[in-house]
Amino acid sequence: MNPFAAFFSIIAAPRRLALAGALLLAAGGHAQAQGPRQQLRAARAERLSQLDNARIAFFTSRLSLTQDQAQRFWPVYNEFITRRRALNRASRSLKREQIEGLTDQQIRENLTQTYATRQQELNLEKEYFDKFQKVLSLRQVAQLLAAERDFTKEVIKRVAGTPAMGAPE
Template identity: 30%
Template sequence: MKKITILVFFLCYTSLSMAQRGNAQYDQEKLEAARVAFITNRLDLKASQAEKFWPLFNSYQEERKSIMDTLSKLNKQSGWESDDEKAKNLINKRFELQEKLLAREKLFMNDIMQVISPSQAVKLGSANRDFTRHVYRMQQGRSRDE
């Protein structure tokens, strides 16, 4: 099973690399397939775990992205605020969003540890960051080659 996962990862990685070289825009589907393969391999997920893990992870990621987008808009807005009362409201809204993000992460971790082991759950954050860094480095290398 692990050999298959590694093979899938390298196929996705190769496809992603080729797609990026041929086109400045990346293919979101291929990127997500590579992310799935990378994280599945890193966490050493069994098929039964992966089947339950990915719907939970994807749902969490969508909610997290939504909260982060809202927080980003709020941060941009706060740069233009000079009224103290409005500034205080923006600060409070920012804290509310950060608390919401933390509460969602706690819920996600509780849910996910019903599917994967705590040690796998701990590895998840670094695996996701490592994948993002890897894609970023690939993109930087591609930009220098052009």
């Protein structure tokens, strides 16, 4: 079964549905007491939590992680993701600058910083390739790279509303 489908079917189980409904009602009353900005943060945090849970189910299934491997893998992977996100934020902030108002020297510095950030991303991936091999087999490390791409594609499909992988069309 598709890990996304499994994840979402667990949520839809009757007992959990009743619990989720009760939690939503309780959260709804609390959300009304919060300001709009706090509500947006809470909603974003909830979506990220759901996404993380789906990622865990997807990767655990795709990599066929044993319980021991999973306990050792997830802290390393979460550390990797945190560091990669920081580099991505830095890279995005460089790309947002409008070049019309910059001098040639500033453009050169911006591009140099962009290349340096991309090199840091590559160095990070190489560093964690070594760390992942201490927890996973080489085959599982290769499957991890494919699972990351496939998970991203699946999330984009779901956000766009297209049929999920393996789902009947």
